Amino acid sequence: MASIKMLGTGHGFTFDLFNTCFLINNNNDFLLVDTGGSAEIVRRLKMCNIELKDVHNIFISHCHTDHILGLMWMLKRMSKIFAKGNYAGKLNIYCNEEVSKAIPTIYSYLFPIEDVNILNENIQLHILKDGDKFEVINLKFTAIDMKAKKNDLLGFDVNINNKRLCFLGDENCNPELYDRIRNSDYIMHEAFCLDVEENIFKPYEKHHSTVKSACEKMNDLNIKNLILYHTEETHIENRKELYLEEGKKYFNNNILIPNDMEEILI
Numbered sequence: 001m002a003s004i005k006m007l008g009t010g011h012g013f014t015f016d017l018f019n020t021c022f023l024i025n026n027n028n029d030f031l032l033v034d035t036g037g038s039a040e041i042v043r044r045l046k047m048c049n050i051e052l053k054d055v056h057n058i059f060i061s062h063c064h065t066d067h068i069l070g071l072m073w074m075l076k077r078m079s080k081i082f083a084k085g086n087y088a089g090k091l092n093i094y095c096n097e098e099v100s101k102a103i104p105t106i107y108s109y110l111f112p113i114e115d116v117n118i119l120n121e122n123i124q125l126h127i128l129k130d131g132d133k134f135e136v137i138n139l140k141f142t143a144i145d146m147k148a149k150k151n152d153l154l155g156f157d158v159n160i161n162n163k164r165l166c167f168l169g170d171e172n173c174n175p176e177l178y179d180r181i182r183n184s185d186y187i188m189h190e191a192f193c194l195d196v197e198e199n200i201f202k203p204y205e206k207h208h209s210t211v212k213s214a215c216e217k218m219n220d221l222n223i224k225n226l227i228l229y230h231t232e233e234t235h236i237e238n239r240k241e242l243y244l245e246e247g248k249k250y251f252n253n254n255i256l257i258p259n260d261m262e263e264i265l266i
């Protein structure tokens with residue numbers, strides 16, 4: 001059985017939604033994709049019955065606070081687990097070059113030298129460039145450089161149960177990538193807010209989309225299932241209904257607006 005479990009679905013400044021991060025589960029094995037920006041990541045993993053000693057594979061999409069800083073709260077605890085010998089193998093972190101430089105730089109300033117040394121010994125960084133293939137949790141991934149406007153942003157394409165899923169990170173999709181993602185079974189795309197509230201949240205200034213603009217683009221690309229996340233949080237109670245109502249006008253296939261901790265079966 002394979003699924004996507006959304007640990008968080010909020011943008012970088014949300015409080016009541018956790019920052020966007022998720023698990024790809026495949027037959028009792030999992031890849032954590034991004035880590036949010038706070039220690040809440042540890043609690044969210046616990047809510048999924050995952051202890052830190054069982055986390056072996058993490059993908060970090062880019063170097064922004066809401067995606068990478070949760071990792072520091074995990075590593076602070078994991079350095080103790082490594083030190084006690086309570087961890088099997090290495091912690092594999094898949095990321096681009098920028099993130100691979102940031103991770104050890106950040107923790108070398110945050111933690112005592114003995115913890116830093118233990119982390120250096122126990123973390124295996126896998127630096128990915130556009131088009132690189134990697135296999136983890138028995139799934140075949142291909143890295144996609146999202147050609148983002150802000151920091152270097154890495155997405156991926158993965159085959160799950162003969163379905164093609166593409167994770168596009170947290171910027172609106174660069175048109176140069178349209179041909180590569182066309183006809184996908186699942187696209188994971190950010191949508192900052194409703195189009196009718198564009199004047200309030202100003203998503204385009206931040207290289208984000210509205211529900212309408214994401215849906216229109218993905219409809220043109222013949223996407224079968226569109227998963228939207230990385231949103232504002234003023235409509236938590238009825239976000240699903242409001243976003244679906246707007247999205248359905250512009251997207252003919254299936255739209256998913258997951259809540260925090262919702263699981264999507266693939």
Ligand SMILES: [Zn+2]
Nearest residue numbers: 012064066170
């Ligand atoms: Zn973000």
